[in-house]
Amino acid sequence: MRLEFQRRDAGIARMRHMSMATLTLQTCAFVVLAVAALHAQTLEQAETLWKAKRYDAANESFRVLVVAHPKNPDYKVRWGRLLLERFNREDAATLFHEAIEIKKNHAGALLGLAIVAADGFEAKAVEFAEQALAADPKLTEARVLLARLALEDNDPQKAGEQADKALAILPQALDAMAVRASIDWLNDRTDTPWIGRILENDPRYGDAYALGGHFLILNRRYEEGIRFYRKALELKPDLWSARSQLGVNLMRLGQDDEAREQLEQCYANHYRDAATVNSLRLLDSYKNYVTFRTGNTILKLHKKEADLLRPYFEAELKRAITTYQKKYAFKLDRPVQLEVYPDHEDFAVRTMGLPGLGALGVTFGYVVAMDSPSGRKPGSFHWASTMWHELSHVYVLSATQHRVPRWFTEGMAVYEETEVSSEWGDRLDAQVIGALKHKKLLPVTELDRGFVHPSYPSQVVVSYYQAGRICGFIAHEWSYAKLLAMMHDFGANMTTPDVIQKELALTPEEFDKRFFAALDAETKKVVDGFEDWHKGVKEVAGLARSNDWQQVLDKSNGIRDIYPDYVEAGNLYEFRADAYAALNNKPAAIGELEQYARMGGRNPETLKRLATLLAEAGKNSEAARALDRLNFIDLVDEELHRRLGDLWMADNNVEGAIREYRAALAEKPIDLAASHYNLARAYRRANRPDVARDELLAALEEAPGFRPAQKLLLEIMQSEQGK
Amino acid sequence: MLLAGGMTCSAATFYVTIAGLGGEPDYEQRFAQWASELDSILKSEGRDAKISTLKGPDAARANVRTAMEKIAREARPGDVLVVMIIGHGSYDGVEYKINLPGPDLSAAELGTLLNRVPATRQLVVNMTSASGASIDALRKDNRVLITATKSGSEKNATVFARYWVEALRDAAADADKNETISALEAFRYAEHKATEYYDSQKRLATEHPLLEDTGKGAGVRTPSSQDSESLRAGALPVVRLAAAKAMANDPRKRELVTKKDQLEQQIDELKYRKAALAPEDYKKQLTALLVELAQTQEELDK
Known part of the structure; x- marks a missing residue:
């Protein structure tokens, strides 16, 4: 994914929260009037309505309960969890914060905040989950969340440890077992024993496959992810979150007809989160696009600018393919599809649910989506650099069957941009200079964390820079061939420490030491x-x-x-x-x-x-x-x-x-x-x-x-x- | 677009440019500069135009009245009146006013002043903020009305004036290459550039220019002959880029000019029939007429 360095969008403006998302806390005052009529509401009644998927009625019950018992943090937390399930993160977070104001170490509220933060790929998620566990060491859901967060950071060892701790408290914790199974699936161990244990406990627990699908997608293994979502739905056809993700990811791979079918099923069944609704809207807008095919390219452009963009984009796309085919010594087995969006919000729909909002381009296997030059302020966007960046991903992901750590594929893509021309790529900016000065760069084995769960606002930008410089450093100190050898090692499922040891004959720590010393020398003048x-x-x-x-x-x-x-x-x-x-x-x-x-x-x-x-x-x-x-x-x-x-x-x-x-x-x-x-x-x-x-x-x-x-x-x- | 009937030898053109109160030094300077540029464009034309440019303290309401009353006395039917207003406008939901030094001038008052001028062809280009609110009061038969905004609620300072000035000196605005920039051509140019400005800046457009020349409409943004907007505006010249008119006045060439006018008319008629003709037939007929027109022009240029 190519990130916009100048600005990170706070969110997608056109998200249309449906259903309960439109119900806000501001209307609480009005509800006071309704208390008399509904005084008999109890938490049990609200929970029963929720379980029966009568969401509007459950919401009303919680609303009345909270108004009647403003000092009860439990009601607020449960209401928050309902809102969270029904796609209203903002109001849910407000309720969790209100609960914490009443009871500082309310484990459920802290867990709620951790889930909210995790949804947004915020590093604070770990902090909140740990606080929740400190308040209630037996809160297995928080432990499982920590396991998931570690796995998102590409740290399977830590993820496994956290899942085991959850299982030690609750041996039948299916979500913890699903994390264990996901670790195995990511390592291509399809015969994981965990799925058998899960299905023995609950034969309809499709959620385990859905979780596996989530991690595969996060690791850019879209086709496998789709297969997992299908398995999830075989077990549990009404697992709408999985069906929505199936639709979204089919769309990412250009399989629009089935994507629409899946998403419309979700919509018809009142599963209307932002990803579902915005993806359907985007599919509707495709009537305004035209597609141009050549032997190895598929170019999808908006009608209003197709005549202008086509000659430039088609020529550059072909040049990139020819160059990369030679560089990577690898021929793609199908055409690359490039989609160009004049409206950044349409493009943003393509990146929903992925870390790193504010991207300019994104690659889904053989499909690349990117902003159009018309969608950006003149001078703020080098579209060709972005295209070459994404095309590098297509090659690296294909060559490795998508088994590559984020830092390496991003590093290669950043490196390749400046290889086309020294004028391309991004310049060293003040945020990176600040990070260099305060020694905020990460060890190479932890660099993925900087992309997925940034712990400070500019860490994603800094991580792109670092990854690019690492690849440049290896090409300079060893050779470009070493980078290709590393790429193939990753494709063979080797880990970062093993690849560095094998190809560079260094431990990761020794590599970091040499790299940081070279980077310090190179940037000393500007940093000092x-x-x-x-x-x-x-x-x-x-x-x-x-x-x-x-x-x-x-x-x-x-x-x-x-x-x-x-x-x-x-x-x-x-x-x-x-x-x-x-x-x-x-x-x-x-x-x-x-x-x-x-x-x-x-x-x-x-x-x-x-x-x-x-x-x-x-x-x-x-x-x-x-x-x-x-x-x-x-x-x-x-x-x-x-x-x-x-x-x-x-x-x-x-x-x-x-x-x-x-x-x-x-x-x-x-x-x-x-x-x-x-x-x-x-x-x-x-x-x-x-x-x-x-x-x-x-x-x-x-x-x-x-x-x-x-x-x-x-x-x-x-x-x-x-x- | 045929302008042969647009400028008769005896018709005079009266230009009034008003640059209103800026409120801030930046706007004061900008408005005065645009007015000065318009003044010099009009004067450089070198034809018998009567030009009044009111800016800074001279743009007071009393001076506007005096200038308009003078034109009302001098102008005759068949003459052309062009009023261009730069500055800030205001609209309180009831009344639109142009901000001037001292008392402001309302659209209704301006309308009364314009109605007293016997010139039957009039163009009012109101480039102020909120100028869309002046349409109702200024709309009239035989009057082409251009506003920088679509309503009184578009209250931000506008950029339309900048591009209107540019249109009058840029040959690119002369879309039909007849060396005359009509009100319609200048409007299309300035509207296009203003839209482009907001697009390129990635800013929400706070002005949507309109043209009204039917005497009864609410104004349109993209005038076309299909909805009858643009007919009068297309035939109303604002400035000429060359001495095309001088040629028409040369008795030695009058016959050729007449032939040229006829050929242009035939081309226009052919274009209207385009949809009904087979493409090859249309192309053949068009080529023949264009070649003849080019040969006639070549003779004229000798």
Whole structure:
């Protein structure tokens, strides 16, 4: 999964909580009036209604109970658990907190908070579960939750220990046995004895397979996960959470018809969590998409932008496949499907229930879903870098049959981005610098935890950086071939410590020591000098505001290279370019902006400025290259395509000009006639007279009095008559 | 779009540009700058236009009245009046007002002033916030009305004016390449750019420009001849990019100009019949007419 480094979305805005989710605590006051009428309600009655799946009635009963007994934490906790089951995490958490205010160490409330945190992949889940166990050491549900959390962190040993502790307290704890079975399934031990023990106790306990499915999906083993959800449903057809997940994951693999069928069953049976409802809505919206197939690619684009995106995405997709096929020495056995979403919320539906919200792209086996460049603010999203990142996942996951730790596949994907071009990938940012400074990086054997259960807000970002640097370090110190060997070892189900020992002849601890020492040396200048750099930039900004340009150059000279990766707003490259331009030194201004671009600067206006300066200096080819960069960053810009088309026409790159003029036309410009005319010129230069004539007619149909087009028409007619 | 009948030799065009109160230095400067740019675009045309630009303290209500009353005295039927309003507007649920230094000017008062002007073709471009609320009071037969917002509830400062100014000096706005930018072309350009601005900034659009030229509608965002909006706006020139008119006045070329007008008319008619024709037949007829038009234009350019 490719993460957005600049911002993490707090949630999916369009989640439509149905049913009880719409019932909020704010209406409690109103309920006071109802107390008299319902005074006979008891906890037992509420629980009975809940068990009978009469959720609305159960909710009302709990509401009345809580209003009648505001100081009873047990009622609040049970009501919270009901709300949790019915997809209302926010109000459930509020009730658990209220219970804790009444009784500080209420085990049930602490467990409730742990479940809420675990649902959101928050590291606090462990803390709450441990507090719950401290309050009630026999609370097996909390113990099982700890086991699940450990397994999510790819720590099967710890998970097994926690499950065993739960079984020691309650030998018939089926959920603990299901964790044990899941550990075996993840290790390809399909003959696990645990499932037999579970089914002896409860032949309908499909939940065990559903849990296995959850862990397989979390480890990107989608097809196996789907098989497990099917087994769960064979045992327990009304296990709606499993059916919903079956639908969601079928959809992830592009099996939309069955996905819809499964999800509609859930919906019809009142299982309407956000994943179910939003997935159905997304399936409905697929009528607005068009699919383009080639031998090894399937490209799914929104109709409104398909004409614009297709040439760029298809070409880049094919280039990535060709490159990776060679690099990984591995040929995919089926086409890669790439889905591009102009609405980030639609894309977000694809990542629901997975850790790391705020992603830009995500891979499900052979299906890749990603944001469209039109769905992001110009300059904030390098779509090609994201695509290559995800395509690397496709290869690594396929080569390993999805048996690969998260840190390795993410590390490879991050590493591959910058291998395409040093301008691609993400820059070293302040969050990572802070983590380096405060030694917050994780040992390699624990790095998965940084992705799945981050313990501080930027830990996911830091973990991506660390994983990428680890792969870069191995490629540099050993070889790229070592990375491939490690990939195949993981595919053979070897663990991280064993793979490191086998391929690098080091213990994980020795590897960490060498890696951290190299990273410290590499980043020392920026980590130690960050404060000075920060103060210096502020000073330079002040000097720029007062147009003191020579001082801007003098002051920034020493500090720019402390943190050369900084290319965001207020970067020194732009200040220096402004200063050189003000001092009439255009070649030096060009030099600064070229360095900005090489360092990965992506502000469209700045890159256009570079192109303008280059064109003014008569360097048309360089100007075209500067603008062509923007095609990976800000495709939705008619002016860019028109300018680049003109530059390429001047440079006699006719095919390039055709592509750009077509892109300009695909954006439905105001000046349609000029766009058709440009395309006609390019086709004519490319010796494609029929298409040229059609474009010219389109230009003149739009604007019959368009003089340059009229002249070209007469030229074409004369040349045709002369033949 | 045919504009041959749009500009007669004897018709005069009166332009009034009003840049209202900014409230903050940034807006004061921005509004005054746009008004100045409009002023210089109109003056650079070099034709016999009568231009009044009111900005800063000069944009007081009394001065607006004086300017409009003067035009009411001078203008004749057949003349063109173009009023462009930049600034902030307000709407209290009942009445829309343009914020001016001193007392504000209500849409109803502006409507009364406009009604006194005998020029039968009028264009009012109200680019203020909440300008959508002025449609009811300003709507009238033979008056093209453009607003930056769709209603009085869109109260944020607008960007439409910025792109309207840009439209009047950008050849790209001249979609039919007849070297004249009509009210419809300028509206489409500015509307497109304003939409693009909000899209690219990933901001919720707080303005939705409208065009009303039927004298009875509520305004539309994408005018088309199918719903009869755009007919008047398409035939109402705002600025010309070249001396096309001078050519029409040259007696030596009048015959060619007449032929050119006829050919353009035939092309328009053919386009309307496009759906009823076989594609190849349409293409053949269109090519023949376009070639003849191009040859006529070549003669004219000699």
